[in-house]
Amino acid sequence: MKKIAIIGAGMIGRAWAIVFAKKFKQVVLYDTDHKAIENSILQLSITTQELYKLGLLNDEPNIFIKKISVTNNLKKAIENVDYIQECGPENLEIKKDIFSKLDSIVDKSVAIGSSTSGIKASIFSEGLNHPERFLVVHPVNPPSLVPLVEIVPSEFTDKKIVEFVSGLMNKIEQKPIVVKKEIDGFILNRLQGALLNEAFKLVSMGYVDSYDLDKTVKYGLGLRWSFMGPMETIDLNAPGGISDYAKRYGPIYQNVASELEVKEWNESFYHKVEFEQRQIRSLDDNISRQKWRDKRLMALAKHKKESDKLFGE
Template sequence: MSTTNGMSDRGKVAIVGSGLIGTCWAALFASAGYPVCLYDIGEEQLANSRKNVKNSLMKLEEDGLSRGSSTAEEALSRITSTTSLAEALQGAVYVQESTMESVEFKQKIFAEMDSLASPTTILASSTSTIPASSFTEGLKHRCRCLVVHPVNPPLYLTLTELVPAPWTEPSVVDRAYEIMQSIGQTPIRLQKEVLGFAVNRLQYALLAESWRLVKDGVLSVEDVDKVMSEGLGPRYAFYGPFGVVHLNAAGVRDYCTRYATGIRRVLADAGETPTFEEPEVIRELEDSLQKLLPVERMADHSAERAQKLAELAKLKRKLKMD
């Protein structure tokens, strides 16, 4: 909620790390009405990040996907930046760490944040695979730490995984859940830590079978991608795997009655987990993908993907409103 002068009456949020994910977080929080302080180690990084945040806010406004009622300029006015971690954390009710994907580095930065932040401040990490227990165990206030992992790009994909450590207070998870909802994200709550969390466990299972289909000469790289983009993917855009099977029969019980034996037979035939280092498969993937999505134009491809996801996000928002 915003006050009449355009500034937020919500608690301060600190974003630690001003890379791609950090700037997306800053844009989302500011768009939703939160005052945001962006932290990084150098002014050059922060200057680039402020440009990226502005671009993100303008893009959200242009696509009709802003997370609040204020304009991009109003949202931008809520963002400050600093090279002082103590200053960034002062008065913050919530901190989103988005730095290096390294256990050692996260141990260091979380120890610093734990010593500087208020004992009631929530300390969340954007890590995609590292359990919070591996970098928060020795902290004095470890009960306020958890993983809050977005799906890239979070401007258009709202799913956010909340993964507590064994010692995270349930009330901390509840509050983080509320905060994610308040900025228009779609949080899910893992009841316990599991390696890879939910998104990557499902993603890697799909990747493993895709890899096997190419390695075994069953499908081309292009056709594997078509299975998802022209078949399974559009269904999953609106219903998950359980919703899909429920609709594919007279309910999930009927589906399992009909297909359980076949599912077990297919899964038993799947074979070993790939190493993802097989040179012949990597070469085939690279040859195919380089023709369609040349690395030299990766920035253009990423921008095109973002625009397509923005269009899908607009459609889903419209369908929810209708």
């Protein structure tokens, strides 16, 4: 493989460009929006310098950035391409239009993955000439710092394409999981959604304020989950492993589950959380906080990389 094309020069597209450029010398970032292209050049320059300072890039930024080119010419972007990662807006009609164009001009052997966070591949590839080469390749934002990738094939997707993309993700040092059959929300968003539904409920009903709820994850669940999943966590939390844990604590969780209900995400449901968060910072402050978040993610990525080498995964 020599060339990777990324469709869409927004935040996700730029992050994918960095991920692929770590292993490939020819990464093309395409967008129809001239402003998006100009902004991507600036943002890539800033991000690569920050990554290099933390030891997360081997090449110096001015050398690394030469591996990534930008264009608003689709034919130029996909010429002799080996893999395409689509990062367009989360809009079904726009994605269908993009995939229809790609399907008609890209060699049928080329795999095409979508970064969509919620649209099934069977929906956006239906009616295309070669639906067997399309699948969801959903990253966590940003993939340059958070390595999980959900690979979600449709019933049409060729198994060889799934194997190829899984291998490609491993090659670029992402952490792929293969979702065995299509489901709304895939895996990550279903887990996140379950937690958010309960979190909003607990705050809106007055059991806890949003600050202490965030602390519960930051200083409790999140610390273990950053290097162990929930299944391994409970396996290690009882002398006899999973079965012992289930016997000890199953009745508690079953009782809690019987109280669960999904409420509509309307203003009354999230108002208290919104109000409390605005007491901490204004919406304008969120921009600087997002930069803080990304720097913390960079530091965490460095720590995890070093810890994996020292202690094992």
